[in-house]
Every structure is written in C-alpha cells, then in structure tokens.
Amino acid sequence: MLCVLGVLLAKLWSMQVLHGEDYAKAAVANRVSSYTVSAPRGRILDRKGRLLVANKSTMAVYVDPAFSYVTSSGKRVKNSGLFERLATVLGMPETDVEKKAFSVKEQALAPRMVAISASEQAVAYISEHPDLFKGVDVRPEPIRRYPKGTLAAHVLGYTGEVSEDQIAASGPNGYKYGDIVGKAGAEEEFEKVLQGDRGERVVEIDAQGRPQRVLSNTEPTPGHDVVLTIDSKVQAVTEHALAQALDDAHKAKFSNAHAGAAVAIDVHTGDVIAMASVPAYDPSMFLNGMTDKQWASLTATASNDPLTNRAISGLYPSASTFKAMTGLGALQNHLITPNTTVDCVGRWTEMGKPWAKWCWNHAGHGIEDFHTAVRDSCDSYFYHVGYLFYKDGGEKLQKYARRFGFGEHSGLDLPGELSGRVPDAAWKLSYFQNYPELQKWQPGDEVNLAIGQGDLLVTPLQLADAYAGIANGGKVMTPHIMERVLAPDGKTVLSYKPKVAFDSKTSASNLATMKSALVAVTQQGGTGYGAFAGFPVKVAGKTGTAQVAGKDDYAWFVGFAPADKPKYAVAVLVEQGGHGGSIAGPAARQIFGALLGEKITHVSATDTSR
Helix, strand or coil, rough: CCHHHHHHHHHHHHHHHHCHHHHHHHHHHHHEEEEHHHHHHHCEEEECCEEEHHHHEEEEEECCHHHHHEEEEEEEECCCCHHHHHHHHHCHHHHHHHHHHCCCCCCCCCCCCECCCCCHHHHHHHHHHCCCCEEEEEEEEEECCCCCCCCHHHHCCCEEEHHHHHHHHHCCCCCCCCCEEEEEEEHHHCCHHEEECCCEEEEEECCCEEEEEEEEEEEECCCCEEEEEEHHHHHHHHHHHHHHHHHHHHHHHEEEEEEEEEEEEEEECCCCEEEEEEECHHHHHHCCCHHHHHHHHCCCCHHHHCCCCHHHCCCCCHHHHHHHHHHHHHHCCHHHHHHHCEEECCECCCCCCCCCCCCCCCCCCCCEEEEHHHHCCCCCHHHHHHHHHHHHHHCEEEEEECCCCCCCCCCCCCCCCCCEECCCCHHHHHCCCCCHCCCCCCHHHHHHHHHHCCEEEHHHHHHHHHHHHCCCCEEEECCEEEEEECCCCCCEEEEEEEEECEECCHHHHHHHHHHHHHHHHHHCCCCHHHHHEEEEEEEEEEEHHHHCCCCCCCCEEEEEECCCCCCCCEEEEEEECHHHHHHHHHHHHHHHHHHHHHCCCCCCCCCCCC
C-alpha cells in the first residue's frame, strides 16, 4: 500500500509541479475557442469621388454548428425540425439549408451562414420565436452595393466566395472558407487593398462545444478604398453611345449587330476615362448566389458572352484604322514621302493580275498622295505601301507596329487583357506547321497587313493607345484605371504615377504629316466627315470597316481631340455593325462631346467609305 501511495504521490507531483503549466493550457484550450470575422471590403469610387461600389448592411441568418444535431433516443441525430422551420421561413429548399449548415469549409466553431439578404418578415419571425430557432443567429452583414446599377460592370467586376485554389495560394494566414473575394475587374485586380484585416472572436464553450459567452472581440478593419480614373458621367455617355450605335446598325439592316466596345483615355497620362463593353451584366446577380438559369443567361452562346470585356479581351482585325501605322512606318523607314502618289483605278494589279485586289471604291480614287489617301482611306495606295514593305524586307512594318504596342500587353491594371497578334514569317511558319504549302510569308500577307486585314488582331484598347501615342509625340503611355488608394481614414496611401509603355521614336515631322491627314478624315470631306460635321472641336481620326469571314463587316472609329492640342483618344468598335463612318463615328462623336464638355448630339451619318 505504501508503494502504491508513493507512485500516486509521484504522479501527482509530476502533473502538478513538473507539467502543471502544460495541463493548465490544455484545460483552457478545451473550454475556450476562437474564430475570425471577415472585414468589410473597401469602396470603389470614380475620379470625382462618386461611389461606384459601396457596402450595404443586410441581414444574414447563421446556424451555430453545435445546434445542427440533437440527441434522440440516446443517439446524436440531425436537427431536421430546425432545418425544416428555417427552410419554410426563408423560402429555401430544406436541402440547401442543410448543405450550408453542415458545411465543413469554415472554422470548426464558426457559425454557418445559411442565408443572406433575408426578408424583414423572416428576420422578425425568427427573432420573435427564439424557442423554435435555438442556435440561430440573425445579424447584419455587409454586402456589395452598386449605386449606379450596371454602369462600368466590366471595369468594376464582381465578388464571390473564395475558391479552394485561392485559399491554398494565400497561405496559412490568408483566406478562410466562406470569405468573399474579387472575381473579376477592379474587384479582383485590387483585392489586396479592398480586402480588410480580419477580426477575431474568442468564446467560452461548454462540454458539448456550445458557446457560452464571448471572452474577447477584436473588430475587423475595413479595407482601403480605391479611386479609379473612370469618370462615371463620361462612362454613362459611352455606354449610351454604344447602345445607339447598335440601334443605328439595326436600322441600316445589320441585324446581327449585338456587341461592341469603346475606350476613352487621356493621351498624356494613360488614364482610362471610360471603358464600355456590350452586352454587359449586372454585378448584383452574384451577391446572393446565382441560380442555374441566371448563370446560363450569362454563359450561353446566344447571350453573346456578356462576361467578356471586349475592350481588352476582344480580338479583331483593325481594318483601315491600321493605315495610320502603315503610313507612319513607311514615312519613318523612308519608303515614301508625303508627296508619293498612286493612281487608284479601283483595282490594284501591281503584283500581277492573278493577285489583283480591289479598293473599297471600285470606281477608283484617281491620283492619291499621302494626305488624300488617308483622307479617302484608299486601299490601292496602302496596297502599294505594303508591297514596298515586303520588297524592302526585314519585317519593318511589323517591328514598327510593335513600337506602338500592337501584339503586346499594354500593362493595364485589369485582369483579362489579351496581347493580340502582329503576324510575321515566324508566326505563319508555326501556325501552319502541319500545312507546309501555307508556311511561307507571301507578298499578299504583307499587303493585307498594310490595310489592317489578314491575320492581324488587335483590341480596342490597343487602337486607342496607338492613336494616343500619335497624339503624344510618338510615346504610348501605360493605360491604367487606378488613380489612388485611400485608407479608412480617407488619407491617400498610394497614387499612380504615369509612365511610358512604348516609345515609337517617330519624328515630329512625320507625326505632323499624319495628324494633318487624320484631321482631313473628319474635316475635309473624308470618310469620317459625316459623323463630325458641325462638331465644334477639331477631331483627328480614322474610320475602319473590317471584313470577317462569314459575318457582316465590323465598324471602327478611332481618333483623338482636340486635334491641335490633343488630350483624349477614343476607340469605338461595333461587331457586325457595318461601316465605320456611319455607325462607329457618331458614337465616338458623343463620347468626345462628353470628354470635352461639348453638347452631346447623336447624328445619323451617311457612310462615305470603308
């Protein structure tokens, strides 16, 4: 007996003296637990401080996981009665309530959200019947609010529940299951500053793991606000102008015109003042979970891909808008002078009759010099220039186009931008690797490239950037949508500094020659004259009508204004909209009007060109 007592005393001494602190910690861990609390996201504002995305308080319904089970006949079973009552009050399928209540993604003791934006009637009923809803908590929860509806949807993006890949990438102290994160647009791009610092709640629990009282509560810190370069008023005009352009196309019997894009940028800073893509979508659709029907409406083929930001992710032949690059490149490489002439008879046969090509004006333009060729968008003149590039060798046209950003990412601070394509001999060899007879770069490839057709692909943003570069002395600024970041106290903690993305190293005299020709397009009876007749500010620009196999022509206009002292560049594209001068040009006029503070008028321009 003495030996047994001795062993017990030794064990007690070991537990209380040698390891007492460890056991005390374990005891605390058994009765105390903690979970983190998400922080409200920062707001998104336009350049004038107008709210584009904010937060609103809505009522969310949570179920404590400790009450998801009950004891019946000595067994632990699912609390079906609670779930059935919740489903009835919330107007949800009982299976959906159970799925969320039994989610294993969240922290063990964290309440499970089973519904958000619950109705006032549901909240009142749950609050008035606590005996029927034990373990159910109704509390305010911030969710996204869009004061201007669908405005700038592609720029702003949307939010959604964090994915497993995002959680894994964020590390052990990063995202938790159930967190709401940016999924597209600015919400995704600036996630790190919009997402605030999590709070923590420490609770005392009983033997069954049920919370008894809150021991400490650290409130979360809201995320930072992001001020964009977007001007919401110009954005609204831009979206309206695109809608009218589609309507104009339908009136002109182009019934397949259902999509388009437009971009407006500051030529000196790269500020994106407006960026629109149609069709658009409503970001609020993602707030409360999306039904299969809603998702189908956004992704079905017939929907024309409303989730795609065509301004940066749409790839198109640039058509005659590319002639500015061809002309400048030829001047810069001394292949032509402003006085070089071509006799356009409607059909160009310089490579031989088997490879003859038509000008858009089959009757011919007659003798064209550089100035009139740009003004009239004469294909024959630029066929000739493309052939000169081919015979000179060295892929100088492709190299020059890349100096304006074609075929490259612009550096825009939005996800999803595509680089486009500037075709050359290496690309063709690779692309047609299984078709040896098509691998060689031919004179016709260069000639097609010279008029913006063939295998060239650009985005509307790239075209706007390139023309902004012409206006800015040959330097293309990096486009951006973030102007500054504000701390929760309103102080600026980060500001964007403009930077050059591409330097074309084009001479001032050649730029002046091109600017003069682009002004003639809108001011001297050129292909954009009808769209800008009577406009009080001189615009330099170019129309384009892109041919796409199996589809109606795509309408383009791109330019900058004021022509004498450029400040803004605008690009407009209407898919299957017909002619650039009559469809895209009037839309660009409205956007320039909004940018320059002029009267915004819609004109019905008579097409005079391709």
